[in-house]
Amino acid sequence: MIKSVLLPLMVAFGLLAASEARAHAVLLESTPPAEAEVVGDKVEFHLKYNSRIDARRSRLSLKGPGGDRTIAPRQGGNEAELVARVEGLAPGRYTLFWDVLSVDGHVSRGQVPFLAIAP
Numbered sequence: 353m354i355k356s357v358l359l360p361l362m363v364a365f366g367l368l369a370a371s372e373a374r375a376h377a378v379l380l381e382s383t384p385p386a387e388a389e390v391v392g393d394k395v396e397f398h399l400k401y402n403s404r405i406d407a408r409r410s411r412l413s414l415k416g417p418g419g420d421r422t423i424a425p426r427q428g429g430n431e432a433e434l435v436a437r438v439e440g441l442a443p444g445r446y447t448l449f450w451d452v453l454s455v456d457g458h459v460s461r462g463q464v465p466f467l468a469i470a471p
């Protein structure tokens with residue numbers, strides 16, 4: 353009897369804990385994808401998350417051959433997407449650092465490395 357009650361309870365709590373952890377914004381997909389080769393000196397970033405993002409309080413920065421620069425992100429097609437555009441890239445290795453505020457009030461961070469190559 354006790355066993356039959358406990359197991360479903362433990363399963364229920366396990367699921368709750370898992371969905372709580374997922375409340376932080378997690379990057380699901382990016383354009384360019386990590387380790388991609390981008391041809392040319394312009395890149396349009398699309399970052400798709402698993403939850404809504406506050407675009408105004410999220411930051412992007414790009415580190416690469418020309419030094420570091422901060423990029424102002426905009427909201428994409430929906431509230432779980434950020435977009436930004438950068439021009440004038442010299443060929444070389446870059447890392448896009450993202451720092452986003454999700455609706456649960458937590459900040460999460462990550463990076464997308466890519467390679468810019470001359471056309």
Ligand SMILES: [Cu+2]
Pocket residue numbers: 375376377456457458
């Ligand atoms: Cu969170």
